[in-house]
Amino acid sequence: MPYKIVSSHGDEEHFRSLTREYSQGGVAYEVGKPTHPLPNCGPLAAFKTLEDVKNFKLAHGWPGSPVFRCKVKKEERESKLFAPHKRREDGVEHFIGTLPVGTILCKKITLIERIS
DSSP: OOEEEOEEOSSSSEEEOSSOOGGGTOOEEETTSEEOOOTTOOOEEEESSHHHHHHHHHHHTOTTOOEEEEEEEEOOSOOSTTOSEEEOTTSOEEEOOOOOTTEEEEEEEEEEEEOO
């Protein structure tokens, strides 16, 4: 089962995206309810294994962030949001970044059970 790292949002049922503010495409999560990307924003992200979660949290300094088991609907198309390179209008490639190991791009994520 996939896993999602989130940021606390004041209670045990409501959470938010870990790395993005709402103004940048971040979303709110409610336990047991499906969450979709905002309009005109790229897919959501989860991790395949707990080892992937552990490595991400250690590498990025978020050791206390909540982790949930989740259900996901995978994104089937290639995402431009997370593409390693994107050509600007002048033809020059612009590096955006790469996905962490074990990332699953998702159309929908439902938080099921908090495990840490």
